[in-house]
Amino acid sequence: MKTGTARAxxxxxxxxxxxFMVWALFHVWxxxxxxxxxxxxxxRQSEKxxxxxDNKSLRLEISTLKSSKRLExxxxxxxxxxxxxxxxxxxxxxDE
Amino acid sequence: MAGRVKIAQFFFVALLALxxxxxxxxxxxxxxTIISMAHKRFDHTIKLSPNRGTIYDKSGQPLAISLEVKSIxxxxxxxxNPSWAASKIAGKLHIGKQPLKKKLSSDKYFVWIKRHxxxxxxxxxxxxxxxxxxxxxEAKRFYPESESLANVLGIxxxxxxxxxxxxxxxxxxxxxxxxxxxxxKDGLGRIIYARGLPSDEKKDGNTLWLTIDRRMQxxxxxxxxxxxxxxxxSSGFIIITNPTTGEIYAMASYPxxxxxIGKYKRxxxxxxxxxxxxxxxxxxxxxxxxxxxxxxxxxxPTQSIFxxxxxxxxxxxxxxxxxxxxxxPVRDIVKYSxxxxxxxxxxxxxxxxxxxxxxGFGMVSPSGIDYPGEPxxxxxxxQNWTIVDKANVAFGQGFAVSGIQLITAFNALVNGGMLMRPxxxxxxxxxxxxxxxxxxxxxxxxxxSKETSDEITSILASVCSKGGTAEAANxxxxxxxxxxxxxxxxxxxxxxxxxxxxxxxxxGGVIDGGGKPKLTMxxxxxxxxxxxxxxxxxxxxxxxxxxxxxxxxxxxxSITVARKEVKDEGI
Numbered sequence: 299m300k301t302g303t304a305r306a307x308x309x310x311x312x313x314x315x316x317x318f319m320v321w322a323l324f325h326v327w328x329x330x331x332x333x334x335x336x337x338x339x340x341x342r343q344s345e346k347x348x349x350x351x352d353n354k355s356l357r358l359e360i361s362t363l364k365s366s367k368r369l370e371x372x373x374x375x376x377x378x379x380x381x382x383x384x385x386x387x388x389x390x391x392x393d394e
Numbered sequence: 395m396a397g398r399v400k401i402a403q404f405f406f407v408a409l410l411a412l413x414x415x416x417x418x419x420x421x422x423x424x425x426x427t428i429i430s431m432a433h434k435r436f437d438h439t440i441k442l443s444p445n446r447g448t449i450y451d452k453s454g455q456p457l458a459i460s461l462e463v464k465s466i467x468x469x470x471x472x473x474x475n476p477s478w479a480a481s482k483i484a485g486k487l488h489i490g491k492q493p494l495k496k497k498l499s500s501d502k503y504f505v506w507i508k509r510h511x512x513x514x515x516x517x518x519x520x521x522x523x524x525x526x527x528x529x530x531x532e533a534k535r536f537y538p539e540s541e542s543l544a545n546v547l548g549i550x551x552x553x554x555x556x557x558x559x560x561x562x563x564x565x566x567x568x569x570x571x572x573x574x575x576x577x578x579k580d581g582l583g584r585i586i587y588a589r590g591l592p593s594d595e596k597k598d599g600n601t602l603w604l605t606i607d608r609r610m611q612x613x614x615x616x617x618x619x620x621x622x623x624x625x626x627x628s629s630g631f632i633i634i635t636n637p638t639t640g641e642i643y644a645m646a647s648y649p650x651x652x653x654x655i656g657k658y659k660r661x662x663x664x665x666x667x668x669x670x671x672x673x674x675x676x677x678x679x680x681x682x683x684x685x686x687x688x689x690x691x692x693x694x695p696t697q698s699i700f701x702x703x704x705x706x707x708x709x710x711x712x713x714x715x716x717x718x719x720x721x722x723p724v725r726d727i728v729k730y731s732x733x734x735x736x737x738x739x740x741x742x743x744x745x746x747x748x749x750x751x752x753x754g755f756g757m758v759s760p761s762g763i764d765y766p767g768e769p770x771x772x773x774x775x776x777q778n779w780t781i782v783d784k785a786n787v788a789f790g791q792g793f794a795v796s797g798i799q800l801i802t803a804f805n806a807l808v809n810g811g812m813l814m815r816p817x818x819x820x821x822x823x824x825x826x827x828x829x830x831x832x833x834x835x836x837x838x839x840x841x842x843s844k845e846t847s848d849e850i851t852s853i854l855a856s857v858c859s860k861g862g863t864a865e866a867a868n869x870x871x872x873x874x875x876x877x878x879x880x881x882x883x884x885x886x887x888x889x890x891x892x893x894x895x896x897x898x899x900x901x902g903g904v905i906d907g908g909g910k911p912k913l914t915m916x917x918x919x920x921x922x923x924x925x926x927x928x929x930x931x932x933x934x935x936x937x938x939x940x941x942x943x944x945x946x947x948x949x950x951x952s953i954t955v956a957r958k959e960v961k962d963e964g965i
């Protein structure tokens with residue numbers, strides 16, 4: 299009688315055991331995924347910081363390249379340009 | 395056999411029971427202990443230094459920007475051979491070997507070797523592969539316009555704190571707040587962002603937007619340097635403003651310094667002379683008294699004064715003009731800058747009234763510009779003026795004012811009589827670019843009527859016309875107005891006026907095609923030699939700057955407008 303009852307409950311027991319095993323594996327997997335995503339977020343964060351830093355460096359470089367002193371040196375010494383005097387400036391009116 | 399199995403069963407059951415009891419103890423009875431241990435091992439709070447805010451000019455070009463650079467440090471306790479390491483590192487970084495050896499031989503756990511090292515220097519030291527050397531990210535401030543704007547922006551210290559100028563005054567706005575974030579670390583010390591960064595903790599410094607135009611600033615600073623060198627002068631400054639609003643477009647001082655080097659090599663180069671230096675203004679003061687007299691109907695523009703042919707003895711003191719003038723109407727007293735004319739014109743005026751004139755034009759108290767270190771004017775109580783003191787004050791001697799006070803007062807002369815507070819900061823924005831504080835033009839007081847302002851502007855235009863003292867400032871196609879001033883300096887040794895040291899000043903402006911003053915400027919050159927007259931030293935600088943700034947400011951030439959009108963009428 300007892301053996302019969304135990305046999306009758308075996309499928310339920312196995313099902314519960316499987317359920318708990320699957321649940322435990324899922325728990326471990328989800329924790330693992332969370333950690334992996336944490337690493338990825340951390341990596342992306344570093345990348346973002348680096349890109350912001352690069353962007354700032356580039357903006358500084360643009361600003362330095364566009365500095366009036368540098369442009370004047372290039373205009374005067376490389377291109378042979380000079381600042382026009384007021385006598386050399388001719389004003390044109392667009393509506394005429 | 396069965397006994398052995400029973401013993402094994404008992405052993406495992408006992409083991410499981412022990413594990414169970416331990417688990418019960420840790421998880422149920424003392425959960426906080428184990429949780430805090432886990433937190434201690436894996437959770438860390440790290441401090442992130444905020445990025446200092448960028449400073450922009452009015453067109454959005456960065457004038458001061460912070461970037462992360464590497465600094466090199468060492469743990470001397472881990473350095474095996476300090477002498478050898480110092481020799482190698484000093485060679486790569488071009489620093490003294492002995493001081494470095496001393497640092498590396500100390501029993502400290504941390505010493506800086508070089509802060510703000512270049513990428514090449516960092517790579518060179520890394521290649522040495524010396525144990526105990528570390529590399530840290532730090533922010534370094536860069537100034538793309540270098541010397542041109544250094545006296546205005548100021549500098550920051552090695553730890554990023556504002557030390558001078560705008561960097562100092564707006565330090566709290568620019569520096570932001572340090573961020574503390576909680577991170578989860580694994581066994582290898584790698585960061586897992588278990589907790590995100592709350593948005594309210596993003597406290598990078600705000601950005602400052604100045605009224606300065608960096609192109610005009612460069613033109614002003616380069617012309618100033620050229621003028622100081624050409625005239626063998628000791629220093630000088632230029633301020634360019636919008637007379638209607640009080641905005642400052644450019645503010646140059648010479649000598650200057652390179653803020654990217656960041657060392658105090660020459661202290662006098664750090665002064666923003668237009669704000670912190672005070673000097674006797676000389677004849678540039680005359681239009682202020684004249685406008686006050688006209689506004690209060692003390693005299694009329696047509697009234698004439700006999701100018702004594704160049705020399706006039708007034709209470710046993712002889713006053714000279716630079717030319718021998720006879721009868722001059724009031725407007726010509728300004729045009730030819732007659733000291734005698736001013737003394738005689740203001741003889742009946744009380745000292746208190748002359749003082750209140752200066753006070754009304756804001757020349758007694760600081761202008762209120764958003765810049766640190768502005769002094770008050772140096773002017774005595776009018777109750778203590780002698781009759782000769784009053785005469786001296788009439789032509790700009792016996793008191794001292796700053797350049798910013800003079801140009802602020804000058805703007806009130808020509809803009810319709812409004813004394814406007816000068817300002818350098820246009821607005822403050824947060825890191826996302828959202829405007830959080832805006833600075834608008836501020837009227838301090840109304841000091842003149844519109845009619846008197848127009849009258850004095852016309853008188854000042856005559857100063858720049860043929861025969862006037864500022865003829866050299868005149869520019870073809872533009873209506874120019876202004877006033878020269880050549881003031882003697884006090885000799886610090888004798889306490890008397892020096893016969894060789896002068897300050898040459900010109901304050902002037904441009905009226906555009908629309909008939910309104912659009913730009914005003916003060917040019918002041920200190921101790922020029924051998925020529926010291928403002929008409930020779932300062933006026934040409936004004937002219938050169940206006941010629942170059944005309945296209946930047948889109949100044950419409952007056953003469954062309956006149957021709958256009960004639961043509962239109964002909965049609």
